[in-house]
Amino acid sequence: MRRTPKIRKGQASWPLSRSDFEQRARRRFADPRFDAAGDTVDEIIGIAWKNYLDSRKAPVTRKAGKQYADPDYDLSVDWIQSRLGIVKAAQQHRRKNVRSRILVICAASRNDKTCPGEISKTWRLTQLARRTLETAKCEVDLLDLSLLSSEYGRVIYPCKACVSTAMPLCHWPCSCYPNHSLGQVNDWMAEIYPRWVAAHGVLIITPVYWYQAPSGLKLMMDRLVCADGGNPDPTSTQGKDPKLAKEIELKGWHYPRHLAGRAFAVVVHGDAEGADTLRRSLADWLTDMDLVQAGSAALLDRYIGYYEPYATSHEALDRDTDIQEEVRNVARSLAKTVRQIRGGRREPDEGLRDPRPK
Numbered sequence: 466m467r468r469t470p471k472i473r474k475g476q477a478s479w480p481l482s483r484s485d486f487e488q489r490a491r492r493r494f495a496d497p498r499f500d501a502a503g504d505t506v507d508e509i510i511g512i513a514w515k516n517y518l519d520s521r522k523a524p525v526t527r528k529a530g531k532q533y534a535d536p537d538y539d540l541s542v543d544w545i546q547s548r549l550g551i552v553k554a555a556q557q558h559r560r561k562n563v564r565s566r567i568l569v570i571c572a573a574s575r576n577d578k579t580c581p582g583e584i585s586k587t588w589r590l591t592q593l594a595r596r597t598l599e600t601a602k603c604e605v606d607l608l609d610l611s612l613l614s615s616e617y618g619r620v621i622y623p624c625k626a627c628v629s630t631a632m633p634l635c636h637w638p639c640s641c642y643p644n645h646s647l648g649q650v651n652d653w654m655a656e657i658y659p660r661w662v663a664a665h666g667v668l669i670i671t672p673v674y675w676y677q678a679p680s681g682l683k684l685m686m687d688r689l690v691c692a693d694g695g696n697p698d699p700t701s702t703q704g705k706d707p708k709l710a711k712e713i714e715l716k717g718w719h720y721p722r723h724l725a726g727r728a729f730a731v732v733v734h735g736d737a738e739g740a741d742t743l744r745r746s747l748a749d750w751l752t753d754m755d756l757v758q759a760g761s762a763a764l765l766d767r768y769i770g771y772y773e774p775y776a777t778s779h780e781a782l783d784r785d786t787d788i789q790e791e792v793r794n795v796a797r798s799l800a801k802t803v804r805q806i807r808g809g810r811r812e813p814d815e816g817l818r819d820p821r822p823k
Contacts, residue, residue: 467715469708469711469712469715470711472707472708472711480517480518481517483514486513486514486517487510487514490510490513490514490648491506491510494506513648516645516646517646517647519646520646521645521646522541522643522644522645522646522647523541523542523543523544523643523644523645524645525541525542525543526539526540526541526542527539527540527542527545528540529700533698533699533700533701534698534700534701535700535701535703536700538699538700538703538704540699540700541640541699543643543655544636544638544640544699546655547638547639547655547658548638548697550638550655550656550658550659551637551638551658551659551662553659554658554659554660554662554663555662555663557663558662558663558664558665561807563604564602564603564604565602565603565604565665565666565800565803565804565807566603566604566605566606566663566664566665566666567598567603567604567605567606567664567665567666567667567668567799567800567803568606568608568660568661568663568664568666568667568668569591569594569595569598569605569606569607569608569668569670570608570610570667570668570669570670570671570682570685571585571587571588571591571607571608571609571610571611571670572587572610572669572670572671572672572678572679572681572682573585573586573587573588573610573611573671573672573679574610574611574613574614574674574679574680574681575587575611575614576588576609576611576612576614576615578615579611579614579615583779585611585672586672586734586769586778586779586782587670587671587672587734588609588611589779589782590670590732590734590782590788590789590792591607591609591670593789593792593793593796594668594670594732594792594793594795594796595607595796597792597793597796597797597800598668598796598799598800601796601797601800601801603666603800603803606660606663606664608657608660610679610681610682610685611681613653613681613684614681618651619651619653620651620652620653621652621653621654621657621681621684621685621688622641622642622649622652622654622684622688623684623687623688624639624641624684624687624688624690625641627641627705627710628690628691628694628695630707630710630711631707631710631711631713631714632694632695632696632710632714632718632720632823633696633701633702633710633713633714633718634696634702634705634706634707634710635690635691635694635695635696636691636695636696636697636698636699636702637691637692637695637696637697637721637723638654638655638658638691638695639652639654639658639688639691639695640699640704640705642654642655654685654688657685657688658689658692661689661692661724661727662723662724664727665727665728665803665806665807666727666728666729666730666759666799666800666802666803667727667728667729667730667751667756668729668730668731668732668795668796668799669682669729669730669731669732669747670731670732670792671731671732671733671734671743671747672733672734672735673733673734673735673736673738673739673740673743675739676738676739676742676743677739677743678743678746678747686750689724689754691723692723692724692754693720693722693723693724693753693754693755694718694720694721694722694822694823695721695723697721701713719822720822720823722754722755724754724755724756725754725755725756726755726756726757726806726812727756727757728756728757728758728759728799728802728803728806729748729751729756729757729758729759729763729799730758730759730763730764730795730796730798730799731744731747731748731751731763731764731765731795732765732766732792732795733747733765733766733767734766734767734768734769734788735766735767735768735769736768736769736770736771736772736773736775736778737768737771737772740766740767740768741766743766744764744765744766748764757802757806757812759795759798759799759801759802759803760798760801760802761798762791762794762795762797762798763795763798763799763802764795765791765792765795767785767788767791769781769782769785769788770782
């Protein structure tokens, strides 16, 4: 086995000064209605400051138990609950005599309760796909990522790139959040992971924002890195011990594919540039996670109102009945592929060993 590499340090500074911490914390109470509760706010900020200095990331823990590498490790109760959600979702996924479940993801950031005050074209395409899938007797789980922009406390935090230190340090599900000492709570991914696991098929419908995926979609994509090679036992790395994780990886990591075998389809739309590039990027990402592309009709990139004013883009979609039918065909292709996979169809690559699993 190779020598364990040196752990490189010296980038981030810690802690914040008390004044900087308080200034940031008080911004949550800037509304004058909080003025009457000034003493209470002071007390809350004081407790938060102490928790920050003590790095109380996971203040509620319990012993991991005999199913983990270190039964006596104090494991986060938040993480245990997230793990149980994934286990239950996996059981649901394996049931034979249930309707096929399709996770349909609306990736636009716009809805009529956000600042634009209008629904997105992506939402409309999502509804076409949903109705088509339901006609095909599929159960649809609709994940609307625009809620990140419109709902109080709805957030997906950025990936902290644990995998770039060592794959076993990236836990399945992610154990980086919640981090109570930093106020990083209400992470939506704890609910989103089980929805991916329970699905037999995944359909992503997304616009192009500046040649790329919308920020909400990209946040979710990055946080799904733990689904592709992630470590289901945080006690094996004693939480976040980088040296231990490197040692485990260098002994030979098996890169478990936690979402393998699910079918996928992708719809990308734009108004000027980038639709084909983003469609390829999403298909490559899903394929790399060992999901199965549905038929040739299941990958679609199109332009709606090409170089026309934004103000009339919904009218452009009204006129474009061809893209509407193409989106229905994407959904039909996905439903058919899911039926085939659940019926026992073997994939051409099934059983092959990947010599480069990273």
